[in-house]
Ligand SMILES: Nc1nc2c(c(=O)[nH]1)N[C@H]1C(S)=C(S)[C@@H](COP(=O)(O)OP(=O)(O)OC[C@H]3O[C@@H](n4cnc5c(=O)[nH]c(N)nc54)[C@H](O)[C@@H]3O)O[C@H]1N2
Ligand SMILES: Nc1nc2c(c(=O)[nH]1)N[C@H]1C(S)=C(S)[C@@H](COP(=O)(O)OP(=O)(O)OC[C@H]3O[C@@H](n4cnc5c(=O)[nH]c(N)nc54)[C@H](O)[C@@H]3O)O[C@H]1N2
C-alpha cells in the first residue's frame with residue numbers, strides 16, 4: 081500500500097529536471113580548480129575582507145576548528161597560508177554568509193511556499209537571525225523574544241507525563257562544552273533519550289571496536305600514517321569528504337606505503353592528488369596515491385577480508401614465523417584457534433565470488449602485504465551502513481590482529497569520523513546508552529539521580545514518535561528529517577509531535593515539516609566570535625584521532641539575537657528546571673572555563689583541562705588500543721568469527737548506495753555539481769553499469785523512477801537520470817538525501833541499529849507521470 085505522498089517532503093519529485101552537463105570523470109583530485117572553487121563559494125556568500133578573516137583563522141591554533149570534517153590537524157606545524165581544503169572553505173562560506181533571514185523573510189514566505197523549494201534553495205536563503213515560532217495551525221513562522229520562546233518550551237516540557245516523552249537529538253558540530261551541558265540538561269530533566277547523528281554514522285565502528293578491542297575509537301595518530309607500510313582505505317571517498325587526508329596519504333605514499341583502496345567506485349582522490357599548495361599541484365601535476373584499487377561489490381568487504389585473512393594464515397603455514405605475529409597473537413589476543421578453524425572451512429572461490437574480486441587479484445594483494453607488519457585500516461560510511469557492518473569491521477580488525485598491527489607506531493585502526501565534533505559529543509556523554517561510570521559521576525558532582533534506563537537512538541526515536549509515545553523533539557543542530565531514513569515515515573513521526581524545536585544556524589527542511597507547534601532557536605556557528613560578559617570565549621572539539629583542541633570564532637555575528645549553544649542550553653535549563661545550586665547554569669554560561677572544570681571532574685582523561693587545552697595543538701585523550709592494552713571482557717583483543725550472507729537480489733532488483741556529491745555537506749547542498757565524477761547541474765541521477773542498463777532496457781540519460789517495496793509498503797523517488805558509470809554489476813549509486821525516502825526504517829545494522837543507507841534494494845522503472 082502506498083502511504084499518501086506528503087508534499088512538504090516531496091518537492092524534489094519534480095516534473096522538470098535541470099539541464100544536466102556531463103564531463104570526464106577526474107583522475108586527479110584537488111589542484112587549481114579546487115582553489116578556484118574555494119574563492120567562488122566564499123565570494124558568493126560574503127565580502128572579501130570577511131572571507132579573508134574567515135579563511136585566515138581556519139584550523140589555526142589561535143583560530144577555530146573547521147566545521148567540515150573531523151580529520152586531524154598536524155600536531156607540530158600548521159601552514160600559515162592555508163590549513164584547510166576546498167570543502168572546508170565551502171563549509172565556512174555556508175556558515176559565514178551575510179545573507180540574513182529576518183522577520184520580513186518569514187512573513188513573506190509561508191511554510192507551504194518554502195516547502196516547494198529544493199534543499200539547495202532552502203539552504204542558500206541565509207542565516208536565521210532571531211528566534212522564530214510557529215503557532216498551532218500557523219502558516220508562517222513569527223519572530224518572538226527569547227524569554228517567550230523559553231516559556232513555551234518550559235510549559236511543553238514540564239507538561240509531559242514523563243520526561244521520556246521528550247527526545248534530545250544532537251548533530252556532530254556541537255562543541256564539547258555545549259554537548260556536556262546538553263546531556264546534563266536532558267538527564268537532569270530525566271531522560272536518556274539522547275540520539276545523535278553518530279547513530280547513522282560510525283555507530284557500527286564503535287560497537288565493533290568496543291567489543292573487539294575495548295575502545296570504540298580509532299587507535300592511530302596522524303604520524304602513524306607516515307610510518308605505515310600498508311594503508312587500506314575502505315568505503316570512503318576522501319577526495320570529497322576528507323580532502324586533507326589526501327595530503328597525509330601523499331606523504332605516506334612518498335614514504336613507501338602501499339595504499340589499497342577498496343570501493344565499488346573508482347573515486348578520484350584515491351588514485352591521484354595534486355596538492356593545491358605546491359606549484360606542480362597548481363598546474364595539475366598529480367602524485368599517485370593508491371597502488372591498488374579493488375572494486376568490490378556493495379557489501380563485499382567481509383568476504384574480501386575473510387579471503388585475505390585465510391590466505392595470510394596459509395602463507396604462514398608455508399613460511400612459519402614470517403607472516404603472522406605469533407607473539408602478539410599468543411600474548412595479546414583471544415580466540416585465534418577457533419577463528420583459524422572457522423576460516424579454514426571457508427571456500428576461497430565462494431569468497432571471491434561474493435566480493436566480486438577475482439581470487440588471483442586477492443592473492444596478488446596478499447603477496448604484496450604478507451611481510452608487512454605496519455598496517456593501518458581506514459574506513460567510513462561505505463562500511464558502516466550495512467546490515468552486517470559490525471561484523472565486517474571486526475573482520476578488518478582480525479587482519480590487524482593477525483599481523484600484530486595495533487598498539488605500535490605505523491599501525492592500527494582508523495575509522496575516519498564525519499562531523500567535526502561527533503567523536504567529542506559521544507565522549508561528553510551524548511549517548512542513549514550511558515555508561516555506569518558516567519551516571520555515577522553525574523550523581524556525585526551534580527546532586528541528582530540520573531535516569532538509568534537506556535533511551536532511544538535515532539531509529540527508535542522515529543518509531544516512538546510515530547507511535548505517539550514521544551511528543552517533543554529537539555534537535556541540537558542537524559537536519560533530522562532529511563538525514564534519517566524513510567522520509568515519509570519520519571515526516572509523519574515528527575508531525576505527530578506536539579512541539580518540535582530546532583537549534584540551528586541555517587534553514588533546512590526539518591524546519592518545514594514540524595510538530596503541531598515549532599520553535600527555531602538561532603545560534604552562533606563555529607566561525608562566529610563568542611563574547612560572554614564582554615570576554616571572548618572559546619570552545620573545544622575532539623578530532624578523529626582523539627586530540628582535544630580549542631576553537632575560537634573570529635567573525636562578527638550576523639545578528640545580536642544569536643546565542644551561543646552553551647548560553648542557550650543554560651537558559652533553557654534555567655527556564656525548565658529552575659535555578660539549582662548544584663548545577664550553576666549561570667556560572668557556566670558566563671565563563672566556559674567553568675564548564676571545562678565540570679567536565680574535568682566528570683569525564684576521564686580531562687585532567688588539567690583548562691591548562692592543557694591552552695597548550696599549542698591541545699592534548700591527546702588516553703587511548704588503550706594505541707597504548708597496546710585491550711580492556712575487553714577477556715582483557716585481550718578478541719578475534720571474531722564472522723559469517724557472510726550474500727545478498728539475494730532478484731533479477732529486476734538492484735542494490736543501491738546513497739552517497740555524497742562533491743558539492744554538499746550531508747543535507748546541506750553547496751552546489752549542483754559533482755566535479756570529480758563529471759556530473760554537473762543535476763543531483764537526481766543514478767549511476768549504473770552498462771550491462772544493467774541493457775538488462776533493464778535503459779538508455780544513458782533516460783528518466784526513471786526508483787522504488788522500494790520492503791515491509792509491504794511502496795516507497796518511491798521519482799524522476800532520476802540514468803548515467804552509465806564504472807560500477808560493479810547490480811550495484812547503483814544515488815545521492816543522499818534525495819533517495820532517503822527509499823531507505824526502509826526497519827532496515828538497520830545488527831547491534832548498532834544504523835540505517836542501512838548503503839544497501840537499499842530498489843527497482844528501477846521508466847519514468848511515468
Ligand atoms: N565535503 C563533505 N565532507 C564531509 C561530509 C559531506 O557531506 N561533505 N560529510 C561528513 C560526514 S558526517 C561523514 S560521516 C563523512 C562521510 O564520508 P564518506 O564515507 O566518504 O561518505 P560517502 O559519500 O557516504 O561515501 C561512502 C564511500 O563508500 C563507498 N561504498 C559504498 N558502499 C560500499 C561498500 O559496500 N564497500 C566499500 N568498500 N565501499 C563502499 C562509496 O562508493 C563511497 O566512496 O564525511 C564527512 N565530511
Ligand atoms: N541515505 C543516507 N543518509 C544518511 C547518510 C548517508 O550516507 N546516506 N549519512 C548519515 C550521516 S554519516 C550523518 S552524520 C547524518 C547527518 O545528519 P545531521 O547531522 O542531522 O545533518 P546535517 O546535514 O549535517 O545538518 C545540517 C544542519 O545543521 C545545522 N547546523 C550547522 N552548523 C551548526 C552549528 O554550528 N550549530 C547548530 N546548532 N546547528 C548547525 C544547520 O541548520 C544545517 O541545516 O546523516 C546520515 N544520513
Ligand SMILES: [Mo]
Nearest residue numbers: 281282498499
Ligand atoms: Mo557522519
